[in-house]
Structures are given as C-alpha cells and as structure tokens.
Amino acid sequence: MPEKIAVEMRGVTKRYPRVLACDGVDLSVRQGEIHAIIGENGAGKSTLMKILYGMVRPDEGSIKLNGKPLIGHSASDSIKLGLGMVHQHFMLIDPFTVAENVVLGIEPTKAGLFIDGRAARERVERLSTEYGLALDPDERIENLSVGLEQRAEIVKVLYRGADILILDEPTGVLTPQEVTELFVVLRALRESGRTIIFITHKLNEVIELADRVTVMRDGSVTGVVSAAETTPEELATMMVGRDVLLRVERQEATLGEPVLTVSKLSALGRKGTHVLENVDLEIRSGEILGIAGVQGNGQTELVDAITGLHATSSGSVTLSGTDITNLKPRAIRDLGVAHVPEDRLERGIVPDFSVAENLLLGHHHRAGYSHRGLINVAKMEEHARTLIAEHDIRPADPSISAAHLSGGNQQKLIVAREFDGAPTLLIASQPTRGVDIGAIEFVHTSILKKRDAGVAVLLVSAELSEIMTLSDRIAVMYGGRIVAEFEGGTVSEEELGRYMTGAGDSGDEPVRNRPLDDNSPGQAAAGGEA
Amino acid sequence: MSPPGALGTITRARKSDGAGKLVSLLSPLVAVLAAFLVGGLVVAAIGESPLRFYSVLFRGAFGSVDGIGLVLFNATPLIFAGLAVAFAFRSGLFNIGGEGQLYIGSFVCAWAALKMPGAPAVLLIPVLILASAAGGALWAAIPGYLKARFGVHEVINTIMMNFIAVALTGYLVVEIFKEPGQMTPQTAVIPVAGELPRLAGFFQSIAVPLPNANPLNASFLIALVAVWLAWFILYRTTLGYEIRAVGHNTSAAEYAGINVRRTLVMAMLLSGAFAGLVATNEIMGFRHRFLDNFSSGIGFMGIAVALLGRNSPLGVLFAALLFGVLNTGALEVDIFTDVPRELILVVQAVTIILVVVGNEIVRRRLAGGAQKRRPSKEGLEAS
Numbered sequence A: 001m002p003e004k005i006a007v008e009m010r011g012v013t014k015r016y017p018r019v020l021a022c023d024g025v026d027l028s029v030r031q032g033e034i035h036a037i038i039g040e041n042g043a044g045k046s047t048l049m050k051i052l053y054g055m056v057r058p059d060e061g062s063i064k065l066n067g068k069p070l071i072g073h074s075a076s077d078s079i080k081l082g083l084g085m086v087h088q089h090f091m092l093i094d095p096f097t098v099a100e101n102v103v104l105g106i107e108p109t110k111a112g113l114f115i116d117g118r119a120a121r122e123r124v125e126r127l128s129t130e131y132g133l134a135l136d137p138d139e140r141i142e143n144l145s146v147g148l149e150q151r152a153e154i155v156k157v158l159y160r161g162a163d164i165l166i167l168d169e170p171t172g173v174l175t176p177q178e179v180t181e182l183f184v185v186l187r188a189l190r191e192s193g194r195t196i197i198f199i200t201h202k203l204n205e206v207i208e209l210a211d212r213v214t215v216m217r218d219g220s221v222t223g224v225v226s227a228a229e230t231t232p233e234e235l236a237t238m239m240v241g242r243d244v245l246l247r248v249e250r251q252e253a254t255l256g257e258p259v260l261t262v263s264k265l266s267a268l269g270r271k272g273t274h275v276l277e278n279v280d281l282e283i284r285s286g287e288i289l290g291i292a293g294v295q296g297n298g299q300t301e302l303v304d305a306i307t308g309l310h311a312t313s314s315g316s317v318t319l320s321g322t323d324i325t326n327l328k329p330r331a332i333r334d335l336g337v338a339h340v341p342e343d344r345l346e347r348g349i350v351p352d353f354s355v356a357e358n359l360l361l362g363h364h365h366r367a368g369y370s371h372r373g374l375i376n377v378a379k380m381e382e383h384a385r386t387l388i389a390e391h392d393i394r395p396a397d398p399s400i401s402a403a404h405l406s407g408g409n410q411q412k413l414i415v416a417r418e419f420d421g422a423p424t425l426l427i428a429s430q431p432t433r434g435v436d437i438g439a440i441e442f443v444h445t446s447i448l449k450k451r452d453a454g455v456a457v458l459l460v461s462a463e464l465s466e467i468m469t470l471s472d473r474i475a476v477m478y479g480g481r482i483v484a485e486f487e488g489g490t491v492s493e494e495e496l497g498r499y500m501t502g503a504g505d506s507g508d509e510p511v512r513n514r515p516l517d518d519n520s521p522g523q524a525a526a527g528g529e530a
Numbered sequence B: 001m002s003p004p005g006a007l008g009t010i011t012r013a014r015k016s017d018g019a020g021k022l023v024s025l026l027s028p029l030v031a032v033l034a035a036f037l038v039g040g041l042v043v044a045a046i047g048e049s050p051l052r053f054y055s056v057l058f059r060g061a062f063g064s065v066d067g068i069g070l071v072l073f074n075a076t077p078l079i080f081a082g083l084a085v086a087f088a089f090r091s092g093l094f095n096i097g098g099e100g101q102l103y104i105g106s107f108v109c110a111w112a113a114l115k116m117p118g119a120p121a122v123l124l125i126p127v128l129i130l131a132s133a134a135g136g137a138l139w140a141a142i143p144g145y146l147k148a149r150f151g152v153h154e155v156i157n158t159i160m161m162n163f164i165a166v167a168l169t170g171y172l173v174v175e176i177f178k179e180p181g182q183m184t185p186q187t188a189v190i191p192v193a194g195e196l197p198r199l200a201g202f203f204q205s206i207a208v209p210l211p212n213a214n215p216l217n218a219s220f221l222i223a224l225v226a227v228w229l230a231w232f233i234l235y236r237t238t239l240g241y242e243i244r245a246v247g248h249n250t251s252a253a254e255y256a257g258i259n260v261r262r263t264l265v266m267a268m269l270l271s272g273a274f275a276g277l278v279a280t281n282e283i284m285g286f287r288h289r290f291l292d293n294f295s296s297g298i299g300f301m302g303i304a305v306a307l308l309g310r311n312s313p314l315g316v317l318f319a320a321l322l323f324g325v326l327n328t329g330a331l332e333v334d335i336f337t338d339v340p341r342e343l344i345l346v347v348q349a350v351t352i353i354l355v356v357v358g359n360e361i362v363r364r365r366l367a368g369g370a371q372k373r374r375p376s377k378e379g380l381e382a383s
C-alpha cells in the first residue's frame, strides 16, 4: 500500500559554535505512524525537532510537510499547518484552569467580546473523552500532577488542530502507570490518523509503542528500523556503537554505622497541610535506601527537609550523630551531604553560567577553589576538565554555557558535580532523568561505587526498575508518610505499585517486612492526607 | 541575560563562541548607525540639514583634542552611574536609585572634605573617594535590606530614596551647610588638597595639546579602574560568583548553599558604592563643592547606559563614551546651528532609544532569530 509521507526532512544541518548538532539528517515519517527518535545525549534529537517545529533555523536542508515544502517557518506557522509540539517543560499558566489554558489565544467568544467559558469547557471535554485523556476542565493547572499537566498540554495541542504531534521525552517525568495511560492515548491518536513523533531514552518503550525508529548518533542518522523487527539490545548497540550492559553488577552491601537518621519528621506545605508526617528513616554507611512513590507524595519535601531547603515543623534529622535539623543548606552541604536535585533546570544548574562555573556550584566557597574571597580560575578549569572527562560531558568544553548543553548532558554535569568530593550522604533524586542508556549504566555504576566506598545513599526515583536494581532497602512514600519498607529483592514491582497508590495504607505504622528493633506500635498517626 | 561573549563567563580562554562574540560586538555598532540614520530623519523633518547637524555634532566631539577631552569628561559620571545599575542587575535587582545614591555620595564627600581642612592630599584624596563610595553604598543598602528582609520591591524603594536624597541634601545645603554670605545653595569650596588633578598638564607633557581649561580630571582614571573592579568582583571573586548565581537562578543559588539575602544586600551595597563615586568627578574633580540639584539625572542616564552596555562592565564603558559623544556634540550643535536646543535634546533622546531598541533587534537578528523569541525556560534548555 502506498504510504503517504507526513514529514520529510532532507540533509538537515545545524551548526553551533562548538558542535555540529545535526549533520545532514534525513528523517522520513509516514502518515499515521508512531515514529520514535532515539540516540545518545547530545545526538541532536531535540535540535532536529526544534528545527521541524520552526523554533530553530537550520543552516542547510529542506523540510516537507505532507509533500509541501516548508521554508523559514516559525512555530506559529507550524501550528497553523497542523504541527504540534508537547514540550518537555510545559508551557501552561499555573493559576488558570485546564480549559482556560487549552483555549488560550483562540478562545471561543460570546458576541466576540466575552470568553465563552461553557463552550471552552465543552470542547475540552469532547477532546479528552475522545482520546481517553481524562481531565477536569475546571481544575487549575497548579493542582495537577505532572502526568495530568502533560495531558492538558496534549489536549491544548489537539485543540489547535495538530495532526502531527511531536513529543520530546514525554515519559521522562511520568510514573509507570502514567506512561501506560499515555501510551493508550497515543495509540488512540494514531487510530484517528494522526502522526506521532516521540523522543525517548527508554528502549522498551520504543519496542512497545513505536512503528518505526530512527536512531541518531553524533548528529547523524545511523539507522531506521521497524520496531517489530528489533530488540532493545540491537537498538542500544546502534545508538552507542558498543554493547551496553542493560543491567549492573552489584556486590553484597557491607553496612556500617548509621549516617542519616530521620525521626518523626513532619513538615508543612504552602497551604499549611502536612506534606511530611512522622517520617522515620535510617541509612547506614554503605547502604542504598530507595524511595519509591508517585511524584508529589512528599519525596521532594523529604529531600528538601534533609538538605535544609524546606523547614520542618517537628522531628529531627541527624547526620552521623550531628543534629542537622533546619540548619542552613551550606552548613549541611559542608557536613558532607551531596544532592542531585530532581529538577535540573530549576535548581541543578545556572543556565547562564559556563560548564566550569556550574561544576563549582555549592563547592565554590571551599578551600582550593576560593582563597580569601577570590575564585581560583585555573583550579576551577582543571576541576571542570577532570569531571568532564570522567563523566563524558559533551561537548568537552568548560567555557560553553550550560544552557547550550543537551538535556542529558546537563544532567550528567549535575551528577558529576554532586558525586565529586567525598560525600558521606549522597541524595540522588531522579539521577538518570533524561540521560541515555550508556550514561544510565555509568550513573548506576557510580552510585554503587559510592555505596561500596561507604557512602550512605538516598535514592529517589520515579523509575521503579531503577529503585529495584539499586536499592538495598526500599521505602514507599504515600501522602507524606512512609507506608511500607522492604529489603531489596524481596518485593515485586506490583506490590510496590500497590503501596504507592495507597492501597496497602493502613493509616498506621508502616508495613515492614523485617522486624524493626525500635518499633513502638500504638502511636497512631493521623493519616488524613489520603 | 548576558550575551555569550563579552565578559560572559569567568573562564579565561574563550576560543569558542566566536560567532557569539562577533554578534555582541557588532550589534551595538549597527544599532548606533541605524539610530543616527533615524535621528537624521528627525533633523530633516524639522527642516535642517542632517549632514550639517551630524558634521557639527561630530566636529564638536572629535574635531579637537579639547572636544575629545570633553567627551571623556562627560562620560566619566555616566560610567559610574552605569556600573551601579549593571552591577545590581547582575544580582537580579533593578537599582534605579543611582540618582539618590550619587547625591548622598557627593554630599558626604563634600562634607568630609570640609571637616578635614588641614589634611594633606595623600590622606584626603583616598578618604574622600572612600567617603563617596560609602555614602552611596549606605543609601543603596537600605532598599537592599528591605528587599532581602521583607521582599519589598527595590524599584519602589529606590525611587523613594531618590526623592529623599535630593530633598535631604537640598535641605542640608540650604539650611545648614550653605556657604556663608552667598545666595546660591551650595557648600563652601573644599580644600585644594581634596581636589583631583586635571589631566591637561599630563597630556601636554606627552605632547597632546589638551587645553588647561578642559575639565577632564583624574576621576576618569578612577572610572576606568572601577570598570575593571566591577568585572573583577563579578568574575573573579566568590562574592561575584554568588551575585551572578542569585541573579541568574535564585533557587539554584539557594540549593547551592548561597545566602541569598546577604548576597542581595552586598550587591546593592557595591552598586551604591559605584553610584557614590560620581562624586569623584563632580565634587573632587570639577565643582569642588556640593551644589544643590547639581546632577540633572546622571543616575537615570546610568540606566540607559547599563542597558545599552548589556550590563557588562566593558559594555558600560563604551555606552558611556557614546553618551559622552552625544552630550558634547550637542553643545556644539546648540552653538553653531539653528536647531533649537529642545530639538537637540529630542534627537539625542531619540538616538538613545533607537540605540537601545535597535541593539536588541539587531542582536536577535544576528543570533538567528526564531529560537530567541521564546524567553521561557524552553529557550534555555537544549534537551
């Protein structure tokens, strides 16, 4: 059957001062297919999509949309031509409702003057039911989970009449459940004849969802394969150019003294409700404690409370015997706490700083880098060069601004900075978000190395498989409380999943599969958050 | 906020980003040319010859050594005022209180000089320089503290502090420190030991015929040092690193253990100190006394200077020089053409607006347009 080509990119080249982001890329996407684009960090995937969408102008090459050439188009032209992009960072207005956000810019009006709220709501409802995008049109964006925000973003793109959808790493921020739901939506969209292009680093998603896959490396296409005829291993090899260990080797843990002790820790959120409630945790030297949980159940606040970024209301945090409750972030850092933050753009980097300056963030006041208030620039650069080489940050240029790194390389920069030095407690939130499989392997190995060197590790991840492969113990958070705790390897993904959604929550003491010495039952916590 | 290029990072060798550097150098130039073009149209519209207008203007500024000296003299206070705005801006604060800060700096300078009548120059000059900076710093620290402590917007407070400074110094000079037996609201002349030397003598000694009457003085050299110092603080000190981190991404700065409040207050203090240094030119170098209402908006021009200089210290230097050219040339135009004085001011202001706006447009064009149109986080992340 003759296929219609929805998107045809030929010889697309984009040069940046230090790198050739796209080097004569050909991309051909058939109408009505789900087309995955994969490749290492910095391979040029996002750049290619921004070129297609009209956000970045290519230096060379041609683009055809449904057979018609596109020349010098802008993003607003793209929208008119039925091309929609769901950005990795959502472009929604928080205090507005879902419906208001969706219709923003092309609102249905009454008498051309007043926004027709009801019509807006109806249209949103129609779109969401049609594709299984369950959403409450009257809910404000600020009250939505990340998964629902993404839905709102998809509905917004559909409302604007997109029949080709571009999604840049849509699953990076989602829970496994949300990923499954997203895939149902994407399949429904394909059924309706729409074309979908999505970028991902998760190869099993590619196999599960995509029809065809374009693999990129170093700005060029290394292959186009049909998803049905390939395996994750083969894709990995095409991406990286070598075999990738999809699993890491781990030794038995040798536990030392307790490093982090959190007891009865509670904290209030912005609205005055408990975001953390009587949390008890202990991590020993040489141990990895994984925190599983659906985003927004207190993991962020727990990490922030430990690192001094969120005030606690009661309870205590102790680091190797020192009480660090509500100390200043710098004091806590200086006691040996390293922290990979969950949101790299919000906290992890200063985009306008160079890579070298970013690699110094949080260490910049320490001896060696700072002397009598002066920054030792030579030392800073040397430090940067070492970490860049060690962590394969690309391009390997300490002077380039961090805003110009690809998403995965920004993440590698943060990991490099926080793993450096000799932390006694390493807090890693979503440490592999957005990094390619080669780098995941590297980060995982590094985490295990830290643990084997006696570091206590607190790992927070939305990625259950990451939690399960790395953790010596797993705690599940739900509604600001630890609802269950397991020895690593003794619990199935399904069981964790149940606790994560609150199903196994008795509202009392956490469920533990190992006897705890100082367990004092009967202290019924008020579990009013559910 | 900063262009990749001109003093954009601390890293020493910046081999890369050649294009970025070119853009940041080229765009102000193109913008200035475009501004002159449109300014010329305005002149033509009022029936004068643009060619004659500009030839008189440039002859005034560059036609003689005296003219060039005047350009540098006129640029000097603008360098300080521009640095003040640019420096605060690096921490994310908009200090539009330069005017008030320079009034206080100047008054403190004159007052200190009058209090030390017998002091020798080696003592008096450094003390007066410090007094000027301290006066400005103090005045800026108040809104800085209110911002850091209570989150009160610095723009409101710096504006109010401007009113207070002008009125307060006016009151002091009229009621308490007025020169005895004089009608003009001004202080007595400061001791000669507190005067900064004019540069005419020096230039004549190296065979540059700068007339003795030319007011260019050693404050210009202090301004050059201040440009270097601002750069050095921002890019070579831990404090500067923290100031820029707070300005670019406050939550990342907090996460990194930077004391955001303290950093904001420090940034305002230093910003105010730069503004206060205007006194080195106005009091120590030129008037030799404090005169009520002397500034006529130097502090506000500093905002335009900083904007045009894209908040980089070196950019501020060049922008201030451009303003110096316009101010100096305008005098000549006033004297030698029939263009009314008000219209010269109009052309001058139009040129400034065009340069600032044009610079922005040209920069975006040269930088390759489309992607720069999205100033959100999106534009910052490459993923």
Ligand SMILES: Nc1ncnc2c1ncn2[C@@H]1O[C@H](COP(=O)(O)OP(=O)(O)OP(=O)(O)O)[C@@H](O)[C@H]1O
Pocket (backbone or CB within 6 Å): A016, A017, A018, A019, A020, A021, A039, A040, A041, A042, A043, A044, A045, A046, A047, A048, A394, A395, A403, A404, A405, A406, A407, A408, A409, A434, A436, B382, B383
């Ligand atoms: N605005 C920019 N200025 C300079 N270089 C850039 C810019 N945007 C991207 N690059 C460079 O282009 C290359 C490709 O980046 P791109 O973001 O397309 O990678 P990617 O394949 O999406 O990677 P990731 O998987 O990490 O998101 C990278 O080396 C990056 O550093």
Ligand SMILES: [Mg+2]
Pocket (backbone or CB within 6 Å): A045, A046, A047, A406, A407, A408, B382, B383
């Ligand atoms: Mg990307």
